[in-house]
Amino acid sequence: MPVIKSGAVVADSWFRLDDEAALPASGDIVVSLDRWQRERDALLARDGGLGIELRSDQLADSLGADATLFQLIALNFPKFSDGRPYSTARLLRERYGYTGELRAVGNVLRDQFLFMDRCGFESVEVATDGHAAAWAAALSEIEVFYQPAGDQRVPVLAQRHALCPEMRAS
Amino acid sequence: MPLMVLTANRLRDGEVIYLAQDSRWTESLQEALATENAEEQGRLSALGEAAVEALELVEPYLMPVCRDGDNLNPVSQREIIRAAGPTVRRDLGKQSEQGPSEHV
Amino acid sequence: MYRYDAHDQSLVEQRVTQFRDQVARRLAGELSEMEFKPLRLMNGLYLQLHAYMLRIAIPYGTLSAVQLRKLAHIARRYDRGYGHFTTRQNLQLNWIKLEEAPDILAELAEVEMHAIQTSGNCIRNVTADQYAGVAAGEIEDPRIYSEIIRQWSTLHPEFSFLPRKFKIAITGTEEDRAAVRVHDIGLRMRRNLKGEAGFEVIVGGGLGRTPVIGKTIRDFLPKQHLLSYLEAILRVYNQLGRRDNLYKARIKILVNQLGIEEFRRMVETEWAALEGGDLTLPQAEIDRIAAFFVPPVCATTEAAASDPDPDYALWARTNLAPHKIAGHAIVNISLKATGAVPGDASAEQMEAVADLAARYSHGEIRVTHEQNLVLPYVKEADLPALWRGLQAQGLATPNIGLISDIIACPGLDYCNLANARAIPVAQKLSERFAALERQHDVGALKIKISGCINACGHHHVGSIGILGVDKKGEEFYQITLGGSADENTAVGKIVGPAFAYDEVPDAVARIVDIYQDLREKDETFNACLARLGLAPFKEKLYASH
Numbered sequence: 001m002p003v004i005k006s007g008a009v010v011a012d013s014w015f016r017l018d019d020e021a022a023l024p025a026s027g028d029i030v031v032s033l034d035r036w037q038r039e040r041d042a043l044l045a046r047d048g049g050l051g052i053e054l055r056s057d058q059l060a061d062s063l064g065a066d067a068t069l070f071q072l073i074a075l076n077f078p079k080f081s082d083g084r085p086y087s088t089a090r091l092l093r094e095r096y097g098y099t100g101e102l103r104a105v106g107n108v109l110r111d112q113f114l115f116m117d118r119c120g121f122e123s124v125e126v127a128t129d130g131h132a133a134a135w136a137a138a139l140s141e142i143e144v145f146y147q148p149a150g151d152q153r154v155p156v157l158a159q160r161h162a163l164c165p166e167m168r169a170s
Numbered sequence: 171m172p173l174m175v176l177t178a179n180r181l182r183d184g185e186v187i188y189l190a191q192d193s194r195w196t197e198s199l200q201e202a203l204a205t206e207n208a209e210e211q212g213r214l215s216a217l218g219e220a221a222v223e224a225l226e227l228v229e230p231y232l233m234p235v236c237r238d239g240d241n242l243n244p245v246s247q248r249e250i251i252r253a254a255g256p257t258v259r260r261d262l263g264k265q266s267e268q269g270p271s272e273h274v
Numbered sequence: 275m276y277r278y279d280a281h282d283q284s285l286v287e288q289r290v291t292q293f294r295d296q297v298a299r300r301l302a303g304e305l306s307e308m309e310f311k312p313l314r315l316m317n318g319l320y321l322q323l324h325a326y327m328l329r330i331a332i333p334y335g336t337l338s339a340v341q342l343r344k345l346a347h348i349a350r351r352y353d354r355g356y357g358h359f360t361t362r363q364n365l366q367l368n369w370i371k372l373e374e375a376p377d378i379l380a381e382l383a384e385v386e387m388h389a390i391q392t393s394g395n396c397i398r399n400v401t402a403d404q405y406a407g408v409a410a411g412e413i414e415d416p417r418i419y420s421e422i423i424r425q426w427s428t429l430h431p432e433f434s435f436l437p438r439k440f441k442i443a444i445t446g447t448e449e450d451r452a453a454v455r456v457h458d459i460g461l462r463m464r465r466n467l468k469g470e471a472g473f474e475v476i477v478g479g480g481l482g483r484t485p486v487i488g489k490t491i492r493d494f495l496p497k498q499h500l501l502s503y504l505e506a507i508l509r510v511y512n513q514l515g516r517r518d519n520l521y522k523a524r525i526k527i528l529v530n531q532l533g534i535e536e537f538r539r540m541v542e543t544e545w546a547a548l549e550g551g552d553l554t555l556p557q558a559e560i561d562r563i564a565a566f567f568v569p570p571v572c573a574t575t576e577a578a579a580s581d582p583d584p585d586y587a588l589w590a591r592t593n594l595a596p597h598k599i600a601g602h603a604i605v606n607i608s609l610k611a612t613g614a615v616p617g618d619a620s621a622e623q624m625e626a627v628a629d630l631a632a633r634y635s636h637g638e639i640r641v642t643h644e645q646n647l648v649l650p651y652v653k654e655a656d657l658p659a660l661w662r663g664l665q666a667q668g669l670a671t672p673n674i675g676l677i678s679d680i681i682a683c684p685g686l687d688y689c690n691l692a693n694a695r696a697i698p699v700a701q702k703l704s705e706r707f708a709a710l711e712r713q714h715d716v717g718a719l720k721i722k723i724s725g726c727i728n729a730c731g732h733h734h735v736g737s738i739g740i741l742g743v744d745k746k747g748e749e750f751y752q753i754t755l756g757g758s759a760d761e762n763t764a765v766g767k768i769v770g771p772a773f774a775y776d777e778v779p780d781a782v783a784r785i786v787d788i789y790q791d792l793r794e795k796d797e798t799f800n801a802c803l804a805r806l807g808l809a810p811f812k813e814k815l816y817a818s819h
Contacts, residue, residue, distance in 0.1 A: 059513050081312060081395065083435025087512045090432055095547060111296065111313055118431035141292040144285040146425040147501075148552040149432065156281045156425070161558045182301065183371035184325035228307050228321065246747055247694075248686060252323050256687035258615055258697045262354055262369070263324055 003103070005123035007136030014051050014072055024048070030074060033058050036066075044069065053105065056084040060091035067098040074125075077106035086119045093120035093150040113138040120150040173237065175202040176214040177252075178221070178230035186252050186264070187227060193217055195226065197264065199242055199253045204235055275336050275638055276421050276566045278386045285428070286383040289390060293317050294376035301373065316396060316434070318389030319375055322690050326370040328378060329392040334402035334420035334444075335363030335641040339628040342639055344385045346624035352378050357624070359609060359617045361681060361732050362441070363401050363641040364392055368688055390428060395436045397427035397508070401443045403451040404642040407569050408650045410598045413463040413471050415567040416446035419500060422555065422563060426501050433508050437515030438523035440508070441480075448761060453643060455479045455488045455763035456735060458525045459507060464494065472496045477507060477537070478529030481729035485765040486526040489534040491541060497560060499545075502553035506545035510537070570636040571651045574601035578654035586661055588710060589672040594657070603654050605635070607647040607664060608671040608679065612708045613701050616682045617645030626667040634660045643732075643759075644681050644720075646674065676713040677721060677786070678704045681732060685725025685742060686749070692725035694742025694749035694775070699723055702779045707786075716786055719799045722757070735759035737799045738782060739766040749775040755785070755811060756803045764800075770812050781815065788814045 003012040017029040023042060028049030036043060036052055043050055051072030054062065067073065073092060075085035085104065092098040104116050105125040113124065113135055124135065148155045176189040187195045188202035196202065205211055211232055218230030234245040244250045255263020278286075293313070300310040318329040330345065337345075345365055349357045352374050353367040360366055370378070382388055392399055400420040407415045423442060427433070433440075443452040444461040454460025460476035473495045479488025495503050511525045514532075529537050578601070580586070595604040607627060609617050619627070627647060631639045634656045635649035642648060652660060664670040673679045680703060683689070685696030700723055707713055722736030726743075733739035739754035750772040757766030773781045786799075788811055793802045803811065 056517075080309070081435055082517055083395070083433070083437075084513055084517070086432045086435065087509050109309055111309075112435075115429075115431035115434055141295075142285065142288045142429060144281050144288065146285075146428050147430055155552075157556070157559055158552075159281065160279070160562070161556055179321055179325075182373045184321055186324060222307070223303075225301065225303050247749060248323070248692075251686055251695075255324060256697075257695060258687050258701065 001125050001127065002132075003123055003125050004132050004135050005101075007132065007139075009132045010123070014049070016053065028072070030072060033062055054085075054088065056082045056088075058088075059084065060088045060096060063092070063096070065096055067092050067096040068100075070098070071100045072103060073098060073100060074103045074105045075121075077104060077108050080107045080109050080112060086115060089116070089119040089121055090150045110135050110138050114142060118145070118149040118151045118153065171206045171208050171211065172234045173204050173206050174211050174214075174232040175199070175204050175235050175242065176218050176230055177202075177233050177249075178218060178227040180227050181225055189214055189217060189230075195221070199235070199244070202235075202242060204237070204242055275338060276333075276417075276563065282425075283383075283386070286386070286388045286390075289317075289388060289429075290376060290379045290383050293379060297372060297376050312394055312435075314372075314375075315394035316391055317375070317379065318392035319370070319372070320393060320690070322368065323686075323688055325368065326372050326375070327688070328367045328370045328375065328389055329360070330365045330367070330382065330387065330389050331392050331399050332363050332365060332387075332641050333424050334400055334406070334417045335404055335643070336406075336417060337639045337641065338385075339632040339637040339639065341385045341387055342624050342628040342631070344381060344387070346621040346628070348378055348381055349621045349624070355622075356618055356620045358615075358684060359619065359641050359645050359647070361643045361645065361683070361730060362399055363404075363643055364399055365641075366684070368684070393439075394434075395438050395440075396434045397423075397430065397436075397440045397442065399441075400424050400427070401441075401452055401457075401643055403445050403447065404640040404648050405451060405595060405604055405650070406446060406640075407567055408597050408599065408602070408604055409447055409449070410596060411448060412446040412598070413465060414446055415564070416444040416452070416461070416463060417567055418560065418564045419461065419463075419473075419497075420444050421566075422500065422559070423504065426504070426553075430508075433512055436508070436512055437517055438520070438525075440511075440525070442504075450759075450761040450763070451642075453732070453735065453759040453763070456481055456485070456732075456759065457488065459504065460488050461500075466494045470496065473500065475503065475507075478526040478534075479763075480524055480526040481732060481734045482524070483521055483727050483729075484526065485729070485734040486530065487763050487765065488526075489529065491534065491538050498555045498557070499549060501555055502548040502551060503541075503545055505553055506541045506548055509544055510540050514540075569599060569651060570638075571599055571602055571653075573599050574653060574655075576601055576653060576655045579656070579658050581658035581661065585665075585670075585672070586658060589661055589670050590657065592672045592674045592676060593670070601654055603652050603657060605649040605652045605657070605660060606642075606674040607649065607669050608673055609646050609669070610673055610679050610704065611668050611671045612678065613705050614668075615697050616680050616700050616704075619647075623667050623669060626663065627669065630660055630663045633663075644679065646679070672710065673713060675718050675720075677707045677716050677719045678713055680704060680721045680723065681736070682723040683725050683731035685723070685731075689725060691728055692742065693727075693744040694725050694751065696723040696725040696731055696740075696742060699740060699742075699751065699775070699778050703782055706779050706783060716790065717796070717798055719786070719789075720759075721782070732759060733757070734765045735763065736766060738785060740778065740782075743772060745772065751775070751778050753778075753781060753785070755808060756800055758800055767808055769808060770816050784815050785811060 030051035053074040103123040190196040254265040443457040445452045456479040462474040475492040476488035640648035680700045682696040682700035686692035723740040724731035724733040735757040754766030
């Protein structure tokens with residue numbers, strides 16, 4: 001399925017590995033949390049990118065500090081109304097210091113993309129690739145941000161009181 | 171099978187509508203096509219789904235009615251109110267345009 | 275009251291543009307109803323029985339005369355010339371067309387209003403004491419913090435898809451006119467031993483299917499930690515609230531399931547990581563917002579005026595409340611005329627109230643969660659003239675807090691979710707108890723009516739609560755007794771089997787008769803019930819049934 005990143009459809013090298021399939025010697029693979037917990041050493045030892053996909057009920061604490069071991073973390077939205085991945089995303093970024101690619105997969109709507117972006121998602125897997133421009137446009141529909149989130153946008157409070165960046169960092 | 175009509179709300183303005191003859195949608199329950207035939211009811215439901223796709227309406231469903239002489243009356247209180255308008259404002263809703271029908 | 279700066283104004287305008295585009299995409303078929311529904315809900319637009327319904331936000335129930343005039347204009351132009359004030363201090367319009375909704379939002383934006391997050395699984399309108407700023411004994415105006423929370427919660431990227439809706443209420447006094455203990459989060463302002471102002475934080479209260487009185491999660495939260503602490507609570511709820519069952523998804527279920535000790539431990543753990551970070555409220559922002567809420571009146575020695583008309587005395591007896599600033603009064607405007615639809619106001623009445631507010635109340639109006647209005651800054655010298663102005667519009671019914679001051683949700687006359695009608699039950703009871711002498715004899719008694727288990731009429735916290743249910747296709751009503759939404763919050767108890775639609779007025783009349791027979795001295799209905807228990811009421815009510 002197409003992946004949108006930075007406003008365009010990008011070539012995606014990541015491959016979802018079934019829990020029962022053998023580990024390939026190379027290549028970028030995405031595994032489940034179950035598999036990660038069972039085969040951690042083998043997964044860390046192999047060549048190629050390491051990614052993980054979390055279900056919405058698998059929260060940030062299920063990875064914890066291990067998050068930084070991955071190059072890709074995909075968070076699955078089983079229904080677009082399931083808002084757990086927004087918290088998971090923020091905690092992975094802000095609490096556990098994850099700096100790799102954070103991708104939204106599953107049932108996702110373009111109208112949620114600004115929220116996702118603010119929470120630290122940088123890419124999204126979409127159903128059809130015809131709408132990359134629309135997804136990008138969603139990011140500039142609202143330009144006023146009342147609350148700090150995981151992103152670099154300056155919240156209104158900081159602007160009103162000219163708070164210096166040092167005060168904002170936690 | 172009970173006597174049923176197909177009803178929905180118009181997408182653009184939320185008005186309550188019913189499926190009449192010739193796949194036409196009407197604002198008046200009295201013009202609705204009522205049928206006891208299961209196959210026919212299935213056909214009505216399919217027409218409702220098609221109208222959703224055609225962006226005419228939302229949430230179509232079959233609702234029971236009964237005949238009283240020439241009139242079609244809803245069976246449930248909810249549908250009576252939906253067909254007529256609020257019981258507490260007789261000057262509003264369909265009841266104000268069409269004149270009084272069955273009231274509670 | 276709060277005035278938008280450029281940031282606030284930009285937000286509402288951008289929101290209108292965004293919604294206009296979403297409506298266009300819906301009407302063009304680019305969005306399915308399933309995809310569009312959460313978007314329209316987050317702009318307050320429901321599909322109801324007769325048309326779309328728009329719930330316009332009135333933040334913490336405060337309105338300016340200019341805003342109220344705009345609401346009257348919108349009611350006329352886009353609706354059927356009236357609106358309904360709700361139990362969460364908002365305004366509902368019942369005859370809206372989807373294709374006109376963006377234009378309505380654009381008009382609202384012109385007067386610093388919106389319908390953002392008045393529905394959907396997000397943080398809703400923060401409600402507050404309708405006497406905020408002018409009630410004696412207030413620690414600080416709770417609307418300062420309501421506005422701060424409003425901004426923080428608006429388009430919050432992490433909390434826009436919660437397990438369920440989220441309602442917050444704040445009170446600044448010991449008297450709780452905001453029902454804080456039956457909200458998802460209730461905040462009660464208080465002072466610590468050093469005299470500093472802060473909040474008692476209460477979580478997991480709520481009405482609906484399973485009424486619960488909230489539990490204190492923190493006795494004292496200093497002001498600067500308000501947002502970081504709320505963020506911690508919301509984050510725990512967002513992650514752990516149930517997603518599998520709509521009826522078990524509110525935070526009250528989670529708090530119950532974990533127990534308050536464990537829930538508190540989780541929140542405090544999360545908060546430990548947030549405390550002192552960029553959600554800490556700068557005093558400069560508290561001061562900036564507080565400046566908007568300083569009452570625009572000063573003490574006056576201008577003599578209070580009166581009117582020899584006996585109706586004036588009756589009105590003054592019930593509809594005025596003491597003001598903290600000498601020479602002034604808080605004026606309650608009753609939207610509960612005998613036989614009227616509770617909480618409804620015509621466009622003409624709205625304009626009249628706006629004019630009276632401009633003239634006598636420094637242009638400010640409040641909406642109460644009991645579906646009435648308030649003018650908060652009236653000089654005692656102006657009361658008779660104001661009263662005459664209200665009388666001319668049928669807005670001077672002298673019944674605030676009395677039995678005919680009934681709360682009722684829209685019910686089956688309007689609402690898709692309802693099982694039974696609520697408004698005509700209210701109207702019949704209002705007429706039954708119209709005689710003022712009787713009403714005063716009965717004293718303080720709140721009748722609250724909900725047309726379904728969602729309890730938008732707050733029936734659980736009525737002295738007499740009435741819940742409409744569907745029994746084999748007929749409208750039946752379950753009666754509860756002894757509820758209270760004030761600082762002695764209590765959930766009413768079911769008195770016995772439900773009554774048919776036609777039986778309700780007699781049943782309620784019987785209950786009131788029983789109370790008057792059994793009461794001692796001046797005890798209120800709730801006090802009498804507390805003393806005697808349900809048994810005598812149940813026995814006598816059903817004796818001839």
